[in-house]
Amino acid sequence: MTNMLQSRWWSWGFRSAVMLYFAVLIVLPILGIYGQSLSDGWSALLGNLTEPLAWKAVLLTFKLALIATAVNALIGTLAGWVLIRYRFPGRQLLNSMVDLPFALPTAVVGLMIMLLLGPRSAVGQWADSMGFTILFHEPAIVVAMVFVTFPFVIRAVQPLLEEMDASEEEAAYTMGASKARTFFRVILPSMMPGIVSGSMLAFSRALAEFGAVVLVAGNIPGRTLVASVYIFGQIESDNPAGAAAVSVLLLTFSFVILWLVSYVQARRTGR
């Protein structure tokens, strides 16, 4: 009996501690942002959102985040595949380097892109001779986004590949399927949930990226200003409601994406 009580206390205490932690650290600030965006009323919120510079920034962010996500979905899937299916010297090292973009302060990433892709660098000069500029234009923003969201797809695809039953693949070959057919009908479908959920996480992270982008984007409103930097500008110029309005847009969108991710995952694991 005492044992029972103890464990019930335990689980109650543990659960409420976690709930409290979650409420204080995550829910409150987010609700605060929604509250802030409405601090001047609905019409002000609408005004802040229909502001041309604001929606141009949001559209640009969406566009570039989509490109970055597409790149990562492709390269990430390939990289995950290579790291799981092939054995070669340095594989373990590569595998542990995948997560480095998470560990690196994003401002450092920005600085590095500036150094490596700037007009003085070999890449920058090559781009110049081809007639376009990387730094302070859209390509640099995409590169920054790709870099900081690199691990998501790989890390979501790897466990699926590891879990995959080799017999399914063998069965396909036994039944005479070609390599390509096996890949597209057997392997790819089982990787798909990982690609999708990894991509969605990458996309919402790319939407919010600030540290790296602020250094390498030109930040010119209407041209190269992304949403996160727009928000920063609004805060700095004492317009918290304007900042909150765009944040709310991003937050709502990210929430929908993350909810979709957990839905996809729940379906995959059958829970």
Add this chain to the structure above:
Amino acid sequence: MYPDNRQQVKRWRTGRTGWLLGWLTLAVFVAGCGANGNAAAPGGASASASAAGSGGSVTLVIGAYSVAKDALQEILPAFRAEWKAKTGQDVKFQESYEASGTQARAIAGGFEADVAVLSMEGDIDKVKQAGLIRGDWKAGDDGGMVTRSIVVMGTRPGNPLGIREFDDLAKPGVKVLYPNPQTSGGAQWDINAIYGAGLKEAEEREGKKDEAAAKAFLASVHRNVESMDKSGRASMAAFEYGVGDVIVTYENELLARIAQGVKYDVVTPSRTILIENPAAVVDVNADKHGVREAADAFVAYLHGEKAQTIFAEHGFRPVKADVAAKYAADFPQPKELFDIGYLGGWDEVRQKLYSDRGVWYQVLAGQ
């Protein structure tokens, strides 16, 4: 997300590690909060305890804008020595350097600085509006200003594009850098300079201050802008990485970089704006910490000859006439220097240029 995690969770559930870890995290978190709360106090507490008796020590918290850092770090020891000789007290400094607007918001939001050294009047006004500065800080020496500078242009060594005036920035193919006045309050000086130069020119041409012409002038320059960085420093970093042909920034910033061996040509346009940077005692904090005497003395010291000389050596134009005379050769005088008063004062500039649908917004939105 990863199956690894699921296994870990299972392992944790059987052991008590997870449970312990959870509480440990919470405990650390709570302790951290407590420690943070205390951390703000010691400066004040120790200072007020010791300020009563002469001798002992006093702690001044300085909230300054980042550009002033190098100069201030030379001035602080000099003040310490003087104050020690005068009163026998040891002055300790807690220094914080941030972009001016960020610093102003931090002080207004509860960072307990005793002295604020910021890049523009408006930022001190932010602190005043938070009720932290009581009197009229502009009534002090030199109108509350401790340094001056002007807005100039920096080009690649040898000035290959032959940039002379702000007009040249509007020429096709010239790539211009200036920081974003929304994220860097100090950058408003740069925009004011270009806008004001347009206004002056229109005035000479048409005999009146034609604001539409000034706006068009600003827009024509803005079309050539390659990047608007977060701060003046970030713009200079970009320029030094090889981006752009011309950077619009403060004279003192360029002189400081040149002193560090970076190659710039400083182009002083004939029409540009006079920058004035204020410093003020944050009354409420200084009284709370019991350091008013030292704080007042420090701000007075900034206006004194020694500090002014140090400022001048770091590329700032001195406010004191005699020091300015000594360094006159280092600072060419633009033919038609105007100050913020020419644009109607800060209140009007904020209203007309930087308000919600102001001139700057219209330029950005291409209206």
